Amino acid sequence: MDDVPYDVLRVFCGPDGRHGNELGVVRDGSLLPGRAERQAFAGKLGFSETVFVDDPERGVIDIYTPTLRLPFAGHPCVGSAWLLDVPELSVPAGVVGARLDGEFSWIEARAEWAPPRxxxxxxxxxxxxxxxxxxxxxxxxxxxxxxxxxxxxxxxxxxxxxxxxxxxxxxxxxxxxxxxxxxxxxxxxxxxxxxxxxxxxxxxxxxxxxxxxxxxxx
CATH class of the missing domain: 3.10.310.10 (Diaminopimelate Epimerase; Chain A, domain 1)
Known part of the structure; x- marks a missing residue:
């Protein structure tokens, strides 16, 4: 697990390019195929969310906090849309529309997919x-x-x-x-x-x- 490569993105940066929420992305999800392995790795990294990419061409991703798996999350999807440059992402909650527009990465999702807040x-x-x-x-x-x-x-x-x-x-x-x-x-x-x-x-x-x-x- 120590030699699994991953990227760190900052998502929702300010106009000056600073700040943003850190996101871990394992581009090759096959290196950690099991849920228990992914959960342990996300806990080790300690980011608020970590994404595992299961199919970069179809935008299939799997999202974890340090303690649980999520069917959908906003900043992991926005970051993944930017990184993969695909028209849509597939998460357990549904199909997320994705597009790049100048300096902004956009997703289209539904409020009912979001956890209660x-x-x-x-x-x-x-x-x-x-x-x-x-x-x-x-x-x-x-x-x-x-x-x-x-x-x-x-x-x-x-x-x-x-x-x-x-x-x-x-x-x-x-x-x-x-x-x-x-x-x-x-x-x-x-x-x-x-x-x-x-x-x-x-x-x-x-x-x-x-x-x-x-x-x-x-």
Whole structure:
């Protein structure tokens, strides 16, 4: 397991190319074919999510946190769409549309695919900035309007898990849920300086997009 190569991407980088949520990607999923092996490797890497690519041409991917397998997740899909450059991704939740548009990588998914999140609104961006990390147990997406007319949101994400990840720098699935609730396109500034863009589409689909950078190949 120690010699399995993987890439590290930063997904949802800010306009200056910094920040973003780190994502581990094992391009050759056949090196770790079993779920137990993949779970152990994801736990060893310690990223909020790790992707195993099972078919790069068809975009078949498998997503793990350090402690569990996910049927869908936002930033792993956006990062994989950028890396594989395919028109769609296949995850257990369904088929995810994918496209590249200039500096942004986009996916199209459904809010019901996202795991449950508590979307907690605050009165100002300053209140969100000042929040301490809450006790574990509840996955909280704290948000406030920075400019409601322009659709600009300030957000922070607290997974409430016991795997050492107390705050998630950029969370596509939570942005998907917030967009579904508000019914409008959003420009989200999350964490230390990550940027997530969203846009509702017909028939319940929602686009989620952001910048992706290759941080390392190991």
């Amino acid at each position: 508590t979307l907690r609104r605050y009165g100002s961006a300053a209140e969100v900035d000042a929040l301490p990390v809450p006790p574990s147990g509840e996955w909280i997406y704290a948000w406030a309007w920075e400019d409601e007319a322009a659709g600009r949101v300030r957000a922070r994400a607290f997974p409430g898990r016991d795997d050492g990840i107390v705050e998630d720098e950029a969370t596509g699935a939570a942005a998907l849920l917030l967009t579904d609730r508000l019914g409008r396109a959003l420009n989200i500034r999350q964490g230390a300086g990550s940027q997530i863009l969203t846009a509702p589409q017909p028939e319940g689909w929602i686009e989620v997009g952001g910048r992706v950078r290759l941080a390392a190949a190991r």
